[in-house]
Amino acid sequence: MATKQANKQAITLKGSTVLVTEFFKYAVNTILFQREVYPSDDFHMVKKYGQTVLVTQDPNVENYLEKILSQVQKWLLTGSVTQLVLAIISKDTRIPLERWVFDIKLVAEEEGSGGDDSKKPKQPKPDTEIQSEIRAILKQIISMVTYLPVIQEPTVFNILAYTNDSAEVPAGEWNDSDPLAIEASKSQQVKMRSFSTDHHRIEAMVSYRFDE
């Protein structure tokens, strides 16, 4: 869907939202696979963004992510979500081990703040460029495995959405949460690549627990 809209060279806010949401889906799946939150044979290969991406086929996890992402998509449309965090937590001790942070910025806002690199909606960013940026992030996530500490214990994940106060929160489904932060003295952070559509700019970062 997003691709079609992008091909029309006039990516709408809605199209951009779909694209960003889709990116989250594959990014989250890639992280869950790479960090072995779920057994690797729960995943199957899917061609996406011109590369193979591993996506979970456990229906429970699929539904769970679907529920989260559909809400995130709504927030994206209203521009009320500013950050999405995938926290990987030790199953037994509940200590956060890794935080994969995706900052979401509205490009329009940046223009207001005077960034001269932000493109005007009149000159839409080509779809291929967006895709190659997404591909770069996903590849980066995969390559992270080489230097992230090996997690020995069983883990679970949690997705946090940082929204602003005006965001409409479906009652009972989303609750205020602890930020699941890692103590600064024990954490290392790596900034990853970013990608942008005409409406959103996603910046990725990972911080992980690193005890000497």
Add this chain to the structure above:
Amino acid sequence: MQPKTPSRMRARSEVKTPITPALYNAMNQMSMASPTKKRSKSKTRTERFDMSNPFISATAASHSRPASPTKKPSHADLGRQAASGVIKKGDIESSRRMMDVVASKEPAQKPELKRSKSTPSRAGFDQSDRFITTRDMEKDVVAGFEKMHIQPQTASPGHTARLADATGVPLNRRILSFHEPPPAASSDKGLALQRDHAKPLYASRPNSIATSTGAVSSKSRKISSQPERVLSAVNLMDDFYLNLVSWSSQNTVAVALGQSTYIWYAETGDVSALADAPEGLYPSSVEMSNDGAYVGIGLCNGDVQLYDVESGQRMRNMTGHQGQVACLSWSEHILTSGCADGSIWHHDVRIGKHKVMELLGHTGEVCGLKWRSDGELLASGGNDNVVNVWDGRLGDVGENAQGKAKWVKRNHTAAVKALAWCPWQPSLLATGGGTNDATMHIWNVNTGARVHSQKTPAQISTLQWSPHKKEILSTHGYPTNAIMVHAYPSMERVAEIRDAHDSRVLFSCVSPAGDVVLTGGGDESLKFWKIWEAPSAAGKKKKSALEFDDRTLNTTRSGVMSIR
């Protein structure tokens, strides 16, 4: 008051405060990165101090507001607010930190601060706003601080103040998580089961001891990792459940290759073809009698044949079994056979009605069968993961006589093919399980107690006690394809020969002298390994018990030769 100019504040923080990426990020989100912005914000807040709380004002403030002449009230209010918010949350420590920050910077404000500290509720009341609930604010202030990784050791007072100053921005954000926890892994039971089954197939090779190449003894003894001799055994069947190699006390080896059975003479290296199975059939087990004069051959159709080694003639053909006879064991004139249908028969080879007793105790194929050397007990292991020990005494014999198991053990979690009676302590029986189990148990047969257990890296195909040493040898399948020697009773690994065969090691037998072990593998070869020393002639009691000590294997021979 003069030191409190914004420019001074900035300079201080730049020098003293290490800005972590997280902080920097947080600052970015607050659009606080540029000093000018910050200044304007703090100014606006100052102006609004009296009417409402700064958290609201910060968000609502426009940058065009004129600068206020004084900064004092801003910090006072800030300290009070932070104190009240944090205290309510119960984190006294951080509240004190906040207060100290302001106090140290603004001595003039001390009285006011003290008041707020002593009466936090009043301070909370002061700043309450009818548009924003108190609960939300407290939560977010604290959450904001936590997110920014405030560390009393690393953050300078100025920096902390600045962050506190900026709490207006995180305030209008919420951290939300989905109400239900993520589903647990492997919620699919079938998948979990499959995973469990497939696990051994993906087993990683465990670390070898000492050096990774070949066998190294942990003691002073060294065991060669190279076989003394290799015989190519074309058509040796690669089937875990069969027993195709037997080494007799006469130092002859019976081995079934494909349809045919051969006798290999260890002294001379000669080979003679003994028998061919009938068309379409193949031997599934061979076993030499205790005196080495006869060979029992179990066929895949259930027949048990008896051959005279010397003349090479078939003595008799005992029919009756309904399935493949995968294991045989001799005790004097009794040839016991284990069948694929789970039944075990005693055949008296001397009499016409050869079936003298039936032992029913397995629901799966019987794949391991061993008489104790004194003929009093018989151990059997099956594909149903059960180990049975039977009383060997035959009381009332006859076609319909049935024996009862002396005891039954269900500890193994895979097929039990490997069975071995200890030659020097009759009460010990060693059993080893297959792929899913890979565990060796050693039992005291008198009491039925499990004496030792030893986990191994791979399926156990056979076990052999050393006749002269307190050691037990085990042979393994994928992934190590190893021969291992364990000390008894410590169960310490004495030696391990990795990749003894190119494929899994399936069969093994010990030479009558007790020094050489013959193994047969899935790679269609037979290998001879010098594992133990034959006891020296001088004063060893055990040696005299061996009748055939003069017929030790001629170990000077080496090299690869074909058995045909």
